[in-house]
Amino acid sequence: MTRLLIIGSLEAELGQAARIAVSRGARLRQADGVTSGIAMARGEGFDLILCDVLHDVAWLVSCLEAERIACPVVACGRNADAAAAVRAIQAGAKEFLPLPPDAELIAAMLQAAAGEADAPVHRDPAMAAVLKRAEGVARAEASVLITGESGTGKEVLARHIHRHSRRADGPFVALNCAALPEALLESELFGHEKGAFSGAVAARRGKFEQADGGTLLLDEIGEMDPRLQAKILRALQEREIDRLGGAGPVKVDVRILAATNRDLAAEVAAGRFREDLFFRLNVVALRIPALRDRPDDILPIAEHFARRYAEANGMPPRRFAPAARAALLGHAWPGNVRELENTVHRAVLLAEGDEIGAEAVELHVPALRLSSAAVPAEAHPARAVGVAALVGRRMEDVERDLILETLTHCLGNRTRAAEILGISIRTLRNKLHEYRAAGAPVPLAPGQMPVAPFPYAQLG
Ligand SMILES: Nc1ncnc2c1ncn2[C@@H]1O[C@H](COP(=O)(O)OP(=O)(O)OP(=O)(O)O)[C@@H](O)[C@H]1O
Numbered sequence: 001m002t003r004l005l006i007i008g009s010l011e012a013e014l015g016q017a018a019r020i021a022v023s024r025g026a027r028l029r030q031a032d033g034v035t036s037g038i039a040m041a042r043g044e045g046f047d048l049i050l051c052d053v054l055h056d057v058a059w060l061v062s063c064l065e066a067e068r069i070a071c072p073v074v075a076c077g078r079n080a081d082a083a084a085a086v087r088a089i090q091a092g093a094k095e096f097l098p099l100p101p102d103a104e105l106i107a108a109m110l111q112a113a114a115g116e117a118d119a120p121v122h123r124d125p126a127m128a129a130v131l132k133r134a135e136g137v138a139r140a141e142a143s144v145l146i147t148g149e150s151g152t153g154k155e156v157l158a159r160h161i162h163r164h165s166r167r168a169d170g171p172f173v174a175l176n177c178a179a180l181p182e183a184l185l186e187s188e189l190f191g192h193e194k195g196a197f198s199g200a201v202a203a204r205r206g207k208f209e210q211a212d213g214g215t216l217l218l219d220e221i222g223e224m225d226p227r228l229q230a231k232i233l234r235a236l237q238e239r240e241i242d243r244l245g246g247a248g249p250v251k252v253d254v255r256i257l258a259a260t261n262r263d264l265a266a267e268v269a270a271g272r273f274r275e276d277l278f279f280r281l282n283v284v285a286l287r288i289p290a291l292r293d294r295p296d297d298i299l300p301i302a303e304h305f306a307r308r309y310a311e312a313n314g315m316p317p318r319r320f321a322p323a324a325r326a327a328l329l330g331h332a333w334p335g336n337v338r339e340l341e342n343t344v345h346r347a348v349l350l351a352e353g354d355e356i357g358a359e360a361v362e363l364h365v366p367a368l369r370l371s372s373a374a375v376p377a378e379a380h381p382a383r384a385v386g387v388a389a390l391v392g393r394r395m396e397d398v399e400r401d402l403i404l405e406t407l408t409h410c411l412g413n414r415t416r417a418a419e420i421l422g423i424s425i426r427t428l429r430n431k432l433h434e435y436r437a438a439g440a441p442v443p444l445a446p447g448q449m450p451v452a453p454f455p456y457a458q459l460g
Contacts, residue, residue, distance in 0.1 A: 001025055001026065001027050001114075001168075001169045001170075002021075002025070002026045002027070002047045002048060002110045002111075002113050002114040003026070003027050003029075003044070003045060003046045003047050003048075003171060004021050004026040004027065004028050004029070004046065004047065004048050004049075004050060004110070004113075005028075005029050005030070005031065005037060005040060005041060005046045005048070005049045005050070005071075006018055006028065006029070006030045006031070006049075006050045006051075006052075007030075007031050007032075007033065007034060007037040007049060007050070007051040007052060007055055007060065008030075008032075008050075008051065008052025008054060008055060008076075009032070009052070010030055013078070013099035013100045013101060014050075014052055014076065014099065016099075016100055016101055017050065017076065017097070017099065017101035017106060018030070020101060020103050020106045020107075021050075021106055021110060024106065024107050024110055025110075026110055029044070029046070033055060034051075034055050034056055034059055034060045034063065037049065037051070037060065038060070038063050038064070038067070038069075039202070041064065041067075041069050041071065042067065042069065042202060042203075042204045042205065043204075043205050044205065044210060045071075045171050045173055045207075045210035045211070046071050047071065047072075047113040047114055048071065048072055048073075048074060048109065048110065048113035049064075049071055049072070049073045049074070050073075050074050050076055050097065051073055051074070051075055051076070051093070052075075052076060052077065053075050053076065053077035053084040053085070053087075053088050054077070057073065057075045057087070057088045057091045057092075057093050058087070058088075058090075058091030058092065060073060061073055061091055061092035061093065062092070065092075067204070068180075068184075068188070072094040072113060073092065073093045073094060074093060074094055074095045074096070074097050074109060075088030075089070075091075075093035075095075075096050075097070076096065076097040076098070076099055076101070077096070077098070077099060078098070078099050085098075095109070097109070119156075119160060119163075120153060120156050120157060120160055121297070121300050121301050121304045122294075122297050122300065122301075123296045123297055123299075123300045124294035124295065124296035124297040125296070126289045126293060126294040127288075127289065127294045127297055130157070130286055130287070130288055130289070131157075131160065133286060134157055134160060134161050134164075134286055135160075135161075135164050137161070137284045137286075138160075138161045138162075138163075138164035138165045139164065139165055139166055140284075141255055142283040142284050143236070143255070143256045143257065143258065143280060143281045143282075143283050143284070144158075144161060144257050144258070144281075144283070144284045144285075144286060145257075145258050145259075145260070145264065145281045145282045145283075145284070145285050145286070146158060146257065146258070146259040146260075146286045146287075146288065147259070147260055147261070147263075147264070147285065147286070147287045147288070148259075148261065148287060148288030148289070148290070148336075149261055149290050149336055150261045150335070150336065150338070151335050151336035151337055151338030151339060152288040152289070152290060152291065152336045152337060153288055153336075153337050154219070154259040154261075154288060155174060155217065155219060155259065156337075157286065157288060158172075158174070158215070158217040158257045158259060159172055161215070161257060162214070162215040162257075165215065165255065167213065167214045167215055167255060170211075170212075170213035170214030170215070171210060171211055171212075171213065171214035171215075172211075172214055172215050172217070173207050173210050173211040173214065173215070173216050173217070174216075174217040174219055175188060175189065175207045175216070175217070175218060175219065176219045176220055177218055177219060177220045177221055177223050177224045177228075178219075178220035178223035179220075182225050182227070182228065183197075185224070185228060186228060186231070186244065187204070187206065187244050188206060188207060189206050189207050189208060189228070189231070189232075189241075190206040190208060190231065190235075190241045190242060190243055190244060191203070191204050191205045191206030191208070191209055191241075191243040191244070191246075192204055192206075192243055192244035192245055192246075193243055193244065193245040193246050193247075194245075195245065196243070196244040196245025196246075197244065197245070203243075206241070206243065208235060208241045208252045208254055209241070209250065209252060211252075211254045212252050212253055212254060213253055213254075214254070214255070215254070215255045215256075215257060216254045216255070216256055216257070217257045217258070217259060218232070218256060218257070218258045218259070219258075219259045220259065220260060220261070221258040221259065221260050221264075221281070222260040222261070222262035222264055222267055222273065223262075226272075226273075226274060229273065229274045229277050230274065230277075232256075232277060233274065233276060233277045233280060235252065235254075236256060236277075236280050236281075237280075239251060239252060239253065240252060256281065258281045264278055264281075264282070265278070290333070290336060291333040291336045291337055291340060292332050292333050295329065298328055298329055298333070298340065299320075299325060299328065299329070301337060301340055301341075302320065302328050302340060302344050303319075303320070305340070305341050305344040305345065305348075306318065306319075306320065306344050306347070306348055306356060309344065309345045309348040309349075310348055313348065313349065315348065318348075318351065318354060318355055318356050319355055319356070320355065320356045320361075321355040321356060321357045321358060323357065323358035324347070324355070324356050324357055324358045324360070324361045326358070327358045327361045327363060328340075328343075328361060331363045335408070335409070339408075342411055343361060343362065343363065345411075346360070346362055346411065347360040347361045347362070348360075350362075362443070362444065399431075400431070400435055400440065402421070403417070403421060403428070403431055403432075403435075404435065404440065404441075404442065404443070406420055406421055407428075407432075407442070407443050408443050411443075412443040412444050412445045413445070414428055414429065414432075414445055
């Protein structure tokens, strides 16, 4: 069920939108203004916020960002209000919904917000077996530990489990445990009272409370520090949590799914992960195979994304030419489905003609394999590589591989890659020039067209 917050008066057209949303199964809350809307969003989780452009959409988006409340905002307004629509999109709204509302458009929006479009696409027997097992355990209440390389679809599988569970009508809440420093992660998980620490200007419910009656996915759980691991264990055992600065425990009814690309058993053996929490989470274990180990999935998933990105860019759907299919099938996909998605997205934009040809399918040589025989294949992608695996390699090779891999991850976006790497754009460009001169494949910048004969041979 999609949890929808409407900011604006429900009289007239917005009320019509609300009725359509409810008839499509959304759970609706309404706020009269941005301030009361933010207060609600702090307390409960929403999948989508619909905000009338009569209110300050830019302020709404920046408040959500400042409070790290991840929720897409769709602005809506009367048809004639084109300037307001442009302003809303510039302010960070995901889309603009013209009023009076179109029922199909609202249905599509709700579906996208609920992540329903991302039901796992599959054809390979290896993946079918994982999904069958997942559906089998979905209706139980046990915790599930989902493992797999980065980008294999662990979150997609977690949503699938939620949808097949008895909690399907409750919220699905996901939190990436690696994305926040420890102190923030703690208040994000358990919430805090007003004044619990400097900067806690208002009380806030944590993810556990937001997920009450539903499912909480703790992504990248292997990155969580031991003190928080102990708190998670207590939440699992006692079914209650303590808000930071709170007066007493709060009961929560949450099913926990955990995901990691690490080998948690090895982390336990190394003393970095609590054994008791591991056993508690690992009641059911699901391992998603790497994409290269389920080759029959490659084309169906590629076709799925080709359709989706053509539609999103207002282009007609096109098929892959035989040579493009062969190229997709022949690649090792170290970045798994995420890499395939990015590759297809780019191919849809680059392809000219009636079919998507091989020249539009840019496959990056897996950076970590460029130079080193010392790094085992399963050590890819870079995030999964322990420092020990790098021993024996030259510093400048590791640096080059890291830079190229980061750039690939950012779809060639130099600014973003430099930001992630913590270097200046100028340094990045200089290095890319060097690599290109040495014959390494440098990913194109977005919008940069490849020149024959070698699509990567571009200025950095
Ligand atoms: N079977 C699939 N069908 C359709 N889309 C998929 C499938 N598997 C993954 N995706 C898409 O690939 C991308 C990566 O998936 P997801 O975020 O679930 O991976 P992950 O394993 O959780 O990654 P990470 O380890 O980085 O957290 C997402 O955009 C997701 O929608």
